[in-house]
Amino acid sequence: MPTQNRRIAQIAAAIGIVALQLAAACTEPTGAIPFPDDAIEVAPGAPYARWWTMTQSCAGHARPMGQVHFYVVPRLSIDDGATRYAGYWYRDGNRVVLAQPYATDGAVVRHEMLHALLQRGDHQRVDFVDHCGGIVDFGDGLHEERAELLTPPGPSSPVLSPSQFKIELVLAPQPIALTAPDSGWLSATVIVTNPRDEPVWARIEHADNDSIGPTLGVTVDGLSTRVTRTRYSVDTLVAFGPREVKRQVLDIKLDAPLTRWRARALFNADTGSWAPVPVQR
Ligand SMILES: [Zn+2]
Structure with a gap:
């Protein structure tokens, strides 16, 4: 089981007439990103307690948020030289690191919270779609994500x-x-x-x-x-x-x-x- 997860930062969120969201694609790590030297630990801000409750509620798992340490890096992404990440969960120390622009992006923060709640770094569809779809960031942004547990429609479905x-x-x-x-x-x-x-x-x-x-x-x-x-x-x-x-x-x-x-x-x-x-x- 991987101890870390990585996320591709493909999210465009903007304040304006329309904010187009391109959901991040999550993949299993081929290598671990070292914990960033410039990560600064932050006290969870105002919305984090409720975002944690929302994530607990959809995940069906409960843990105290106080077990998680949150960090922000003063950059646009967390980078391993090849891939850019909006957020990253480290099992070691139960640490969530967020790139500065995403520290108040609820979907990105809740994605990392879900890893911390489940204590696993992979992206099981049942967790990220069936249970918490649209509450946590997930997917390629091009398709509606398919549920794992439900029977899909066929060619003759209404x-x-x-x-x-x-x-x-x-x-x-x-x-x-x-x-x-x-x-x-x-x-x-x-x-x-x-x-x-x-x-x-x-x-x-x-x-x-x-x-x-x-x-x-x-x-x-x-x-x-x-x-x-x-x-x-x-x-x-x-x-x-x-x-x-x-x-x-x-x-x-x-x-x-x-x-x-x-x-x-x-x-x-x-x-x-x-x-x-x-x-x-
Ligand atoms: Zn992830």
Whole structure:
């Protein structure tokens, strides 16, 4: 069993009209990266306790977060000369190292937290897709990841339009405190459920001439800021197992106290209505 894991930093997350997420591809290590000399230990910041709880909840494993030591390197990536990583978990010392830009990227942090919770450096699909898909960063960013435990659809399975799925938006915590303990950190999650007891396909429309189409997305909107986290797929049919639930989380720090924030979920062409974000002022 590998003692370390490595991750390719292929994540593009930006604040703006649209943030395109290219999920990181995770591979088994062919060699271990030495612990970086310039790693600085940091106290887990405001959102880490809740991110840890989210990861415990999806993983079905519980451990005290205090057993993990978090470090940041003041660089764009953790680098072994050939591959760039956004984050890295070291079994030795139960240490999580994050490249500076990803220290507040919830999906990357929770990916490393999942390694620390499971105490294993590999990427079992049941953990990273079935249990924690869309909550932890995982995958090549080109396809919706296939579930391990659920029966996939076949050639004769029904093809449903996005509006035939159950689409929910969950905001946590409620309300969000702009000061301690939340410091304004919101996790907005789109949850898409196959309503049927049988495997189905979801038809994913692509805009004209686009090689990719949006699948699950969530947007948080304030007076002058709009942040979107959307997954994209090259496929026009996306597999859902019976009653399968897919998720995508957007983490954002709400730091404008006078702004009225709102959020909405989308699943391809089907966009939900805006919901107010409850803020404790
Ligand atoms: Zn990993």
